[in-house]
Amino acid sequence: MTAGLFDPAHYRNVRRPPLEAETLPAWCYTSEEFYAREVERIFRKCWNFVGRADEVPNPGDYMSFELFGEPVVILRGKDGMVRAFANTCRHRGTRLLAGRGSCRVITCPYHGWAYALDGALIATPGMEETLNFARGHYGLVPLRMESWAGFLFVNFDPTAPALAEQLGDLPARLASYDMAEMVCVRRREYELACNWKIYLENAMEDYHTPTVHKATLGKQLTERLEGRGDWRGTHLPAARTIALLPEDAAFAFPPIPTLEGLAATGTYFLALYPSTFFATAHDCMWWLQEFPLSARRTRVVVGSCFPKSTTARADFAQKVEKYYRRWDSSLPEDNAISELQQIGLGSSLGRPGRLSFREPVVHDIANWVLDRVLD
Numbered sequence: 001m002t003a004g005l006f007d008p009a010h011y012r013n014v015r016r017p018p019l020e021a022e023t024l025p026a027w028c029y030t031s032e033e034f035y036a037r038e039v040e041r042i043f044r045k046c047w048n049f050v051g052r053a054d055e056v057p058n059p060g061d062y063m064s065f066e067l068f069g070e071p072v073v074i075l076r077g078k079d080g081m082v083r084a085f086a087n088t089c090r091h092r093g094t095r096l097l098a099g100r101g102s103c104r105v106i107t108c109p110y111h112g113w114a115y116a117l118d119g120a121l122i123a124t125p126g127m128e129e130t131l132n133f134a135r136g137h138y139g140l141v142p143l144r145m146e147s148w149a150g151f152l153f154v155n156f157d158p159t160a161p162a163l164a165e166q167l168g169d170l171p172a173r174l175a176s177y178d179m180a181e182m183v184c185v186r187r188r189e190y191e192l193a194c195n196w197k198i199y200l201e202n203a204m205e206d207y208h209t210p211t212v213h214k215a216t217l218g219k220q221l222t223e224r225l226e227g228r229g230d231w232r233g234t235h236l237p238a239a240r241t242i243a244l245l246p247e248d249a250a251f252a253f254p255p256i257p258t259l260e261g262l263a264a265t266g267t268y269f270l271a272l273y274p275s276t277f278f279a280t281a282h283d284c285m286w287w288l289q290e291f292p293l294s295a296r297r298t299r300v301v302v303g304s305c306f307p308k309s310t311t312a313r314a315d316f317a318q319k320v321e322k323y324y325r326r327w328d329s330s331l332p333e334d335n336a337i338s339e340l341q342q343i344g345l346g347s348s349l350g351r352p353g354r355l356s357f358r359e360p361v362v363h364d365i366a367n368w369v370l371d372r373v374l375d
């Protein structure tokens with residue numbers, strides 16, 4: 001199936017209302033051509049969440065990564081500002097920084113050109129005889145970056161609307177969590193053999209919780225939320241934090257005192273399109289970022305955030321282990337089922353399926369993608 005992959009005729013049944021619709025054809029999860037179109041029309045046009053500002057707390061702190069094959073570095077300058085750059089030397093293109101760390105200047109490992117923390121080119125050994133060469137023209141290439149409540153987003157499209165438009169009313173809805181005052185205390189990465197949509201769909205439906213999370217989380221009955229912006233959400237009514245396994249309930253940190261409305265009475269599960277998932281609890285929040293690597297591979301990064309007042313507690317280090325235990329038991333269950341789904345979708349004999357009333361966001365993800373990639 002390659003000819004006419006983006007012909008809307010193939011997707012008529014996906015376009016129907018959720019309970020009448022079929023699931024996406026398997027090629028949407030396996031075809032490199034379909035994936036390339038998603039990168040071009042979705043990931044290169046949207047704001048992509050990349051991490052928290054508190055993950056680079058001091059001048060010189062950086063984190064580098066690849067976004068759909070693009071080397072990027074996030075760096076805090078001497079002036080305290082966090083910036084994003086293409087992670088490529090202006091001499092002959094070598095990748096500059098690797099992984100995460102801290103530096104005083106950025107020195108290229110190839111011929112030693114050096115850049116200041118604001119991206120300015122400050123040393124160019126051996127370039128004295130090069131004609132009409134002005135260092136001022138060869139600083140690091142900046143990438144658009146904006147932030148909301150400590151969450152950093154980058155965008156490759158210079159004409160894209162501001163981040164606020166993509167977020168819509170989400171910041172107002174989550175205001176009482178005061179996420180700007182949270183700290184990301186742990187991040188864990190998994191490289192999975194599955195398409196990025198598989199992982200996001202899984203995170204946004206509760207149909208699988210009694211089976212996949214039978215031994216850990218059990219049944220979760222969520223309610224759909226409506227709002228403005230490129231996010232979809234559900235709310236799980238809960239009297240206490242769901243970031244602990246039921247048997248560890250006694251280890252809960254105090255609830256965030258400012259919580260109001262739905263935030264005070266349960267948990268939000270949010271898909272922030274294209275590929276970020278947020279979950280909130282009474283005492284913390286966690287995010288899952290799906291960094292697509294190819295049609296069949298995704299790097300999932302899980303970040304756990306707590307209010308600064310909680311991380312300052314004497315018992316934080318001890319109690320937070322119980323929270324880690326919860327994430328480290330439930331996430332591998334989602335990872336394993338996502339990889340199984342990917343394997344099954346590789347069958348040339350597969351056919352589209354149907355959806356339960358408990359999977360409305362699965363239908364929405366499919367249609368949001370189709371709205372952007374079809375001819």
Ligand code: FES
Nearest residue numbers: 089091092108111
């Ligand atoms: S490629 Fe960076 S200094 Fe030559």
Ligand SMILES: [Fe+2]
Nearest residue numbers: 202203212334
């Ligand atoms: Fe799950």
